[in-house]
Amino acid sequence: MYRTHTCGELKITDVNKEVTLAGWVQTIRKFGSITFIDLRDRYGITQLLFNEKLTEQLDKNPLGREFVLQVSGTVSERSNKNKNIPTGDIEILISEFKVLNKSAVPPFTIQDDTDGGDDIRMKYRFLDLRRNAVKKNIELRYAVNRAARNYLHQHNFIDIETPFLIKSTPEGARDFVVPSRMNAGEFYALPQSPQTFKQLLMVSGYDRYYQIVKCFRDEDLRADRQPEFTQIDCEMAFVEQDDILQMFEGMIKFIFKEVKNIDYAAPVERMTWEDAMWNYGNDKPDIRFEMKIANLKVEGKNYFEGLNKTEFAVFNNAETIVAISVPACSDYSRKQTDELIDWVKRPQIGMGGLAFVKVNTDGSLKSSFDKFFNEQQLKELAQYCKANPGDLILILAGKEERTRKAISELRLYMGGRLGLRKPEEFKLLWVTDFPLFEYDEEGNRWVARHHPFTSPKPEDIAVMINNNPIIENADKYLEHPYSKIKANAYDMVLNGNEIGGGSIRIYQRELQEKMFAALGMSKEESQYKFGFLLGAFEYGAPPHGGIAFGFDRLCAILGGSESIRDFIAFPKNNSGRDVMIDAPSTIDEKQLEELQIKLNLK
Amino acid sequence: MYRTHTCGELKITDVNKEVTLAGWVQTIRKFGSITFIDLRDRYGITQLLFNEKLTEQLDKNPLGREFVLQVSGTVSERSNKNKNIPTGDIEILISEFKVLNKSAVPPFTIQDDTDGGDDIRMKYRFLDLRRNAVKKNIELRYAVNRAARNYLHQHNFIDIETPFLIKSTPEGARDFVVPSRMNAGEFYALPQSPQTFKQLLMVSGYDRYYQIVKCFRDEDLRADRQPEFTQIDCEMAFVEQDDILQMFEGMIKFIFKEVKNIDYAAPVERMTWEDAMWNYGNDKPDIRFEMKIANLKVEGKNYFEGLNKTEFAVFNNAETIVAISVPACSDYSRKQTDELIDWVKRPQIGMGGLAFVKVNTDGSLKSSFDKFFNEQQLKELAQYCKANPGDLILILAGKEERTRKAISELRLYMGGRLGLRKPEEFKLLWVTDFPLFEYDEEGNRWVARHHPFTSPKPEDIAVMINNNPIIENADKYLEHPYSKIKANAYDMVLNGNEIGGGSIRIYQRELQEKMFAALGMSKEESQYKFGFLLGAFEYGAPPHGGIAFGFDRLCAILGGSESIRDFIAFPKNNSGRDVMIDAPSTIDEKQLEELQIKLNLK
Structure with missing residues (x-):
């Protein structure tokens, strides 16, 4: 037994107890002839007081940050209490201590606001994982895992492991393959998902299956993709779409409650794919805010009649014209509207320009195309766009696909600018009928x-x-x-991110x-x-259907982050490398020979 | 909604309810002008009664075994109740039915005592999984999984996923490797265990880690080995051996209670490796029964003094002489002792012969080497072997290693013959000090x-x-x-099987x-x-240590089976093939090109 208590549990009621703690040196503060050390473990931080005699010992053999200590002493009330930490009322008067292990000076500070860059923290991931900010993510991930399992267990789902060494059937993404030594010339594939196996389990009669399981895709990695990722993978038999939507919005609500203590009482909105594309330009709309798209013209067809009367060539030549009404921005300066124009012209968005109408609070209207639209025409346009006084109407015109994508991006951008995408607000949505x-x-x-x-x-x-x-x-x-x-398919969307998707299957x-x-x-x-x-x-x-949730992303969103990498204990970088262990790597000639393959480098 | 109830829940208290069920046709029995069908799902079997009119319909479009039906009707009390099933008091008077899917005649019967051989059941594993005998195993596996997670959660362990695409560091068993496309010429390896990652997590301060995780070993498959297998993988920091033994015997006892409703109150015995080898000839002794080895002579040294006085060349020339006293077998006939002699001469055992002493209940002694040992000498030998009246002493002599292994096998064999290895009795043991x-x-x-x-x-x-x-x-x-x-290492043994092993690590x-x-x-x-x-x-x-349990084997033993394959939903055969999906298999030339490898078949 290296300790009687953890560094997170001693309280004022423990005063006078003899205790033994073990942990890492967070800080050392010498104060005259005595020394204060903050000792850290997974559960918290406890202040240690080394008396004069022990401080002399420390002077001879100094401790450093991240040394591993075992200390014994008496719990004592602190004079200057620290209200910010649960153990802040007490300190330990140390009688004995032992250095269990030394530490070199870490390459970055083990603190919330670390001084370490991304690369160094990836290389020393085992140190980065000590930081409270990262630890909270890993703990949140476990809490989500646990909540999902508990919910599914309560609903009679059974966790059944499916194989990892399966057959390569590339459809869409590339498989990772594994050469077989016992069956030379043949390969296993790592599963992109347990899709066919879970369907077989339905055929076998296990009518509610789940698994929290690693999946693999050999794709060129975009930002925030990982070659191995985790799914909450589920399947049910004798169900229709509605049964599945109800079951799994229940699961996500249960997770909200367990992990974030959020009561998500409202029913989850459902939207067809067509409506989502029409109103948001996007199959995973962020519905934390309105700002729906006004479809003035779509694929050459004028929906806003006012377009029939204008000689504005930009509008007349465009395949599609769409707009959003941005609240409380009618007072944007020339500089601000120019900024927006530059924003839509960036190559990622790729529009030629941006038209706008200021719907002033005094009722007047001012547009970037006053030459072609008179006050009455602008009024009709503003009406069509359901603009309110104070709104700034932003209009994009161009080819259907690109323009719709651009207005969707612009909507998200403006929502972000206006603080409408609150990280602590969660809004679920089912998108159906893809x-x-x-x-x-x-x-x-x-x-x-x-x-x-x-x-x-x-x-x-x-x-x-x-x-x-x-x-x-x-x-x-x-x-x-x-x-x-x-398709009899559905996606679950959370705050503009697809967190899960599934379908009723062919049987x-x-x-x-x-x-x-x-x-x-x-x-x-x-x-x-x-x-x-x-x-x-x-x-x-039997008739059956299911769903799979992207577990990494679900955790990231619940943790208020954009990056799944922060929620994976040992992630890979954008080239698919684990820079800490330095994998992948070359293997022995003997291994290649046994597998009866050889390199064929271009 | 395809059903209002499952086939396992309707009881006498449900009589007169209108219900809808869905499931598989287990049996069809025509009885005059009406038809009885047993409908099966994951939860049980319910008897359906098709009246005259519906029976006429069935006559026109006959159902068959394993057809998928949806039926509606009224719950009714049965006249001839079936006490063997929970729904045996009722039947459903069918008013409507629908064939959801047809079934070809299955290649074997979906029953406990199926007529299907191993190979056909592997090929049609999705049908084999329907059998109650297999379903019970899969359900038991889930119960063990759940119990382990609950125990570990209660003890502050946190499930942290470690990567599957890691670095090849073959030590001992061969790695499965995965060619990297993005880093051509380099390979990932699939983990043989998350060993180094869980140690890094201890360095990171997550002082109680666990995972129920797939591991991979590219070994030539012996019976009951799988290339992919599952571990309950655990690690703790700031602990000594005793802390770990206590924690994990607690876990196994918790699993006994949750899964088998067994109160394992007795403390778990601990035995050094040396004692295990000395007394049982084996580092994973089955201690459900005694029958310890008597070491008469070991590596040339006479422990039984009587050996100094004999001229029996077989004994005098042997490096090692060991014996067991088998209770209640002194009346073995010549035929029976000859059988035992044949048994030890089999190539798997490889002994030249077997000597024996019958310790008759009347106090007389009779040996197979009476020429060399007189009554008094035999008495001393029987005493040294701690034989009781009625025992049959079996003696093996030969080279130390082979002889010790042989006596260990013989002990297990005799234990089995005498019914001392009861499948429903569970006896745990820690073996330490390897x-x-x-x-x-x-x-x-x-x-x-x-x-x-x-x-x-x-x-x-x-x-x-x-x-x-x-x-x-x-x-x-x-x-x-x-x-x-x-070594600071320990194995947990259950009924003669190593179910887990671990160690205190170097830090x-x-x-x-x-x-x-x-x-x-x-x-x-x-x-x-x-x-x-x-x-x-x-x-x-920090100082740390851990343990990993073989999850497949643990489940098999708890399920009273010798074969882990029965407890894996989709196992591979002895050549590492999944015969159902036919993997591994060849892959496209294009895939090889992208990976920049080629075949190099001998």
Whole structure:
């Protein structure tokens, strides 16, 4: 036993107790002939008082920051109490101490506001993890994990482990593969998700499955992507979409309560994908604030009638014109509106410019295109945009896709500027009725928007079965009946982030075969890759569906952060490297030989 | 909503309720003009009654076993109640039914006593998982998982995920490796255990860590080994061996209580490795029964004095002579003793023969070597072996290692024959004080018996530091001081199976470097492979230790089975293949090109 108590628990009621603590030296303050040391462990910080005699000992063999100490002494009331920490009423009068281990001077300070940059903190991650700021994230992650498990357990879900060494069936993202030594020339793949296995478990009758499980994707890493990531992976049998939405909004609300002590009583809003795109330009809208898009013109069609009467070429030539009414910004200066214009012209946004209308509080209107719109026309426009006095209407015009994306970004940007995206406010949203297919221009073929196991909406099944998937005229793919098919799929959105997504699955062999064919797979290919699933569907597959939550991101958002990396104990950098252990790395020639592979470097 | 209730919950108190159920057809029994169907789901079986009219419908479109049905009807009291199932008091008078999915005739019966062989059940694992016998195993596994998590949570452990894509540092078993595309020519390795990461977490101050986590070993598969397996992986800081033993015998006892409702009140016995080998010939003795080994002669030294007086060449020439006294077998016939002789002569045991002494209940003695031992000599031998009247003393003689192993096997065999290894009796044991090193004849070097991070016993640290690890004379390695060093390591044994093992770790850089050197690693090699850990030890590493439990095996033993495969949802066969999904498999040329590797088949 190295300690009788932790550094976080001693209180005024413990005064006079003989205790032994162990932990790390946080600070050392010499004060005349005595020494104060703050000793830190996972649970807190306790002040130690080294008397004159012990201080003399320390003078001879000085301690340093991060030394590991074991100390014994008497709990004593402090004269100058520290109200900021739970142990702030007491200190320990040290009678004995032992250095359990020394420490070199850390390359950065172990404090909330550390002086260490990203790179050095990644390399010394084991020291970064000591900082309170990081520790809180890791603890929050555990709390979310625990809350999810408890909720799912209460609802009869069963955690069943699915295999990590599976079969490579690349659809979409690349697989990580693992050469097999015992079956030379063959490879396992690491799962991108346990999708097919959880469906098999439904076929097996385990009607409520879950797993908090690592998944793997060999993608070029964008910021905040990790090659290995964690999912809360769930599946249910004998359910329809509504059953799943209710079950899992319940789970997220339970997590809010357990982890953040938030009572999320309001029902979770539901929105179709079409509405989300129309009103927010985005399939994962942040609904903590309104500022919906006004669709003045879409794909050449004037929705705002005032556009029929103008000679403003920019508007007349544009495929799409969209606007947002930003509250309390009608007094923006020229400098401020110029800033916004520069913002939309940045390459990430890529617009040619920005038009605006100031809806002044006195009722007057002032626009950047007064030459082409008179007061009455502006008034009608402001009305169409549902602008209120004091609003600044921002208008973008251009190609449909880019313009819609840009107005969505601008909305988020303005929301952020105005402080409407409060990190401690949480707003959930279900987005439903996604398109089943997306058109892949390069391959002139359909790809599954969610994945190939997603069922079409019941009313669209006939459309799928009765039409040939072949796209005769690539330019007119939007006219193909497949482009109209809706998926029985849903995403859960939290504060503008997709935190989970799922679908009702196909469970009939014929429909699944039709889906594989629609995606351009030959019979042989679908049989080779997914024969086991097609086979399973012949032996009494029940209707089923499920969802997977991005666990890393969920934790990050609950922790009020944008970065998932802060919530992973040992993350990789943007090149997929673990710079602490220096992985990946070369391996022995002998290992390659045993695996019967060799390098083939370009 | 596909159902209002499950097939396991309706009782006599539900009579007259209108209900909807969904599930699988277990059996169909036509009874005159009506039909009984047993409908099965995860929760149980409910009897359905189809009236005359519906039976006519069934006649036109017959159902089959494993069809998926949705049925609605009224709960009704049964006339012939079935006391064997919880729903046996009621049946459902069906008013409506719908076939949700058909089923082909399954390749084996979905029953406890299935007619399917191993291979077919592996191929159709999704059907095998429907069988109650398998479902019970999967449910037990979840119960063990849940109990372990709850216990560890109550004791302040925190679940922290460690990475799966790490660095290859083969020591002992082979790593599975994963070629990196973004860092071509380099490889990740899949973890054989999270050992170094959990130690880093101790350095980071997370003083109680756990994880239930997949680990990977590319070994030639013996029966009941899996390339991927699951550990309950734990580590604690500021602890000594006794703290760990107490904490984790508490965990196993908690699991006994939660999962099997067993109150394991007795303290867990502790035994040194030396005692285990001496008394049981085995480092994981099954202590559900006594039958300890009598060591008559060990490595040439007579412990039983009677051996000094005999002219029995077999005994005189043997290096080691060991015996067990098997109760209530003194009346074994010639045929029975011959059977035992054959048993020890099998190649797996490899002994030349077996001597025996019958200690008859009337006090007389009869041996297989009466020519060499008179009555008095036999009496002394029986006394030395602590034999009781009615015992059959079985004696093996030969080379120390083989003979000790053989007597250990014979003891287990006789224990099994006598019904002393009761599957529902659970007996825990800690084995401690293992040798730190084993001698590797091939390499003429020391290898770590547990792993290179295990600390020597405190009293042996000086022996390790002050002696050169080089073995000058390979024949006399036992005389090298390193062969006497004991490890601060411990195994938990349950009914003769090692279910967990761990150690107090090295936490000082110098000692860890000495250990790597002792194992024949150069400075460069140890720096390349474990530099991050050596580095971490410089920044205030606390004393720490831990343990890992083989989760699959723990579940199997609790489930009363010898085979871990029965407790894994989707196991691999002895060639490391998943025969259901057919993995591993070949991958596309394009994938190989992207990874910049190629096949190099011999």
